[in-house]
Amino acid sequence: MPGSAIRKILIVPLVSIFALAGAGANAWHAPAMRADRAVSAYAAAHPDEMVPVIVRGEAASDAAAIVAEAGGSVRAQLGIIDAVAADVPANGIGDLARTDGVRWLSLDAGVSSTDDHGDGARDRSTDAQPRNVYPEAIGADELWDEGDRGQGVGVAVVDTGIVNSRDFGNGRVVATLPRDADRGDGYGHGSHVAGLIAGDGTRSDGRYEGVAPGANLINVRVGDDSGAATISDVITSLQLVIENQRRFNIRVVNLSLRVDVPQSYTTDPLDAAVEFLTFRGILVVAAAGNTGSDADAVSYAPGNDPFVLTVGAVDDAGTAGLRDDSVPSWSSRGTTQDGFAKPDLYAPGRHLVSVLSPRSVLAQEMPESIVGRYYMQLSGTSMAAAVTSGAAALVIEEHPGWTPGQVKQALVQGAATVPGDASARVVQVDTSAGFESVTDGSPAITPNLLLLQATGVADPESIKWGSIRWGSIKWGSIKWGSIRWGSIKWGSIRWGVVPD
Numbered sequence: 042m043p044g045s046a047i048r049k050i051l052i053v054p055l056v057s058i059f060a061l062a063g064a065g066a067n068a069w070h071a072p073a074m075r076a077d078r079a080v081s082a083y084a085a086a087h088p089d090e091m092v093p094v095i096v097r098g099e100a101a102s103d104a105a106a107i108v109a110e111a112g113g114s115v116r117a118q119l120g121i122i123d124a125v126a127a128d129v130p131a132n133g134i135g136d137l138a139r140t141d142g143v144r145w146l147s148l149d150a151g152v153s154s155t156d157d158h159g160d161g162a163r164d165r166s167t168d169a170q171p172r173n174v175y176p177e178a179i180g181a182d183e184l185w186d187e188g189d190r191g192q193g194v195g196v197a198v199v200d201t202g203i204v205n206s207r208d209f210g211n212g213r214v215v216a217t218l219p220r221d222a223d224r225g226d227g228y229g230h231g232s233h234v235a236g237l238i239a240g241d242g243t244r245s246d247g248r249y250e251g252v253a254p255g256a257n258l259i260n261v262r263v264g265d266d267s268g269a270a271t272i273s274d275v276i277t278s279l280q281l282v283i284e285n286q287r288r289f290n291i292r293v294v295n296l297s298l299r300v301d302v303p304q305s306y307t308t309d310p311l312d313a314a315v316e317f318l319t320f321r322g323i324l325v326v327a328a329a330g331n332t333g334s335d336a337d338a339v340s341y342a343p344g345n346d347p348f349v350l351t352v353g354a355v356d357d358a359g360t361a362g363l364r365d366d367s368v369p370s371w372s373s374r375g376t377t378q379d380g381f382a383k384p385d386l387y388a389p390g391r392h393l394v395s396v397l398s399p400r401s402v403l404a405q406e407m408p409e410s411i412v413g414r415y416y417m418q419l420s421g422t423s424m425a426a427a428v429t430s431g432a433a434a435l436v437i438e439e440h441p442g443w444t445p446g447q448v449k450q451a452l453v454q455g456a457a458t459v460p461g462d463a464s465a466r467v468v469q470v471d472t473s474a475g476f477e478s479v480t481d482g483s484p485a486i487t488p489n490l491l492l493l494q495a496t497g498v499a500d501p502e503s504i505k506w507g508s509i510r511w512g513s514i515k516w517g518s519i520k521w522g523s524i525r526w527g528s529i530k531w532g533s534i535r536w537g538v539v540p541d
Contacts, residue, residue, distance in 0.1 A: 181431070325349040
């Protein structure tokens with residue numbers, strides 16, 4: 042979540058395809074906005090305080106100088122986007138936003154977790170040894186019987202870390218990135234997600250196996266022990282994934298998170314990053330979110346991006362059949378601000394037992410959800426995304442030459458409808474892996490405009506996206522460092538866990 046084996050037909054570079062389309066008479070320009078509305082709102086509400094902002098200038102050094110002129114101080118350098126994190130007096134925000142050389146000004150917002158809705162509800166296990174049925178519910182056990190367990194497929198878990206557990210034994214956590222990162226999981230979210238993807242159930246005598254217990258895990262730690270992280274942290278982590286793609290055969294990336302600020306997929310910087318991975322041969326699986334049918338429920342990156350596989354949750358009711366499945370009220374569903382129906386499919390995501398990170402924040406906040414000594418029961422679209430990432434690894438093991446678009450198409454096409462809810466289709470990985478061939482389902486639409494800027498495209502609307510064969514494009518011609526990350530709404534991320 043290697044890459045070179047995905048595409049065996051590389052016809053022409055991306056830039057060449059763009060050149061064939063030609064530049065339109067009216068050149069496209071990046072959005073003219075200079076500051077996010079949240080910045081002025083914060084300044085108005087805190088007129089006598091320093092405002093935490095992220096300033097993107099022509100270069101990071103320019104931004105630092107501009108901040109100093111506004112009476113502020115720099116807290117951190119964000120080199121990948123030529124930006125700085127700074128504190129600026131509220132009365133200087135207006136002048137700062139209008140200063141020449143400032144490309145984008147945004148609020149350096151904190152992180153909101155979705156592990157508590159304030160109603161006191163929790164996953165409570167009345168059975169000392171509750172049973173997971175999700176492997177049978179999605180048909181993973183059928184593939185296990187055939188010897189397919191995800192062997193050799195690398196799944197990157199961009200999350201709060203992965204605890205050292207015997208359920209990830211035999212060296213299957215093949216890397217921790219960045220290399221100097223703490224190898225623990227102080228928050229507890231990432232370990233649970235990783236266990237659902239590829240835990241082998243050693244501590245439970247196989248009772249709590251993940252979907253692809255033979256897959257390799259790449260632990261990409263983002264955020265601190267409280268679960269705090271920003272969009273910039275996630276983008277930096279995705280850059281590490283690209284840099285290590287070939288070394289660890291990373292074919293799937295699991296993002297059980299969502300940003301805290303809605304924005305069109307065409308301009309959102311995190312959507313640009315996940316599309317970059319997709320076009321380089323990595324399937325991105327994202328949680329839909331836990332805000333039910335709210336008007337903007339599916340308007341947040343990365344789940345709002347049409348190129349990624351967005352997953353909602355179903356309650357399997359503790360049975361392997363679909364007849365009693367239902368979509369929990371908290372699982373996000375709807376239409377994005379760009380008109381795309383999300384999620385793309387559903388997977389079990391309620392009352393799932395997986396690896397516990399002892400003494401973690403979640404363990405301390407939800408002790409009633411701990412199962413035995415080594416496991417924990419949680420609910421959320423985070424869990425559903427993890428189940429689907431494991432399913433993707435099984436499909437890729439069976440079809441190593443498939444593109445991300447083909448794997449996504451196979452999972453969607455093979456899904457089964459929940460009785461009484463035609464819009465909810467649940468992963469059936471045995472069916473998906475059984476397809477001999479599928480078309481690449483990547484949508485024939487304009488990709489993120491930040492990616493297009495990197496190619497020098499003057500007028501994206503002049504390109505006939507419907508005529509492009511996605512599987513034949515050499516997306517490797519785009520260099521990560523050439524992407525302009527300036528059209529930014531730096532918010533925060535939400536981890537997709539809900540109490541239930």
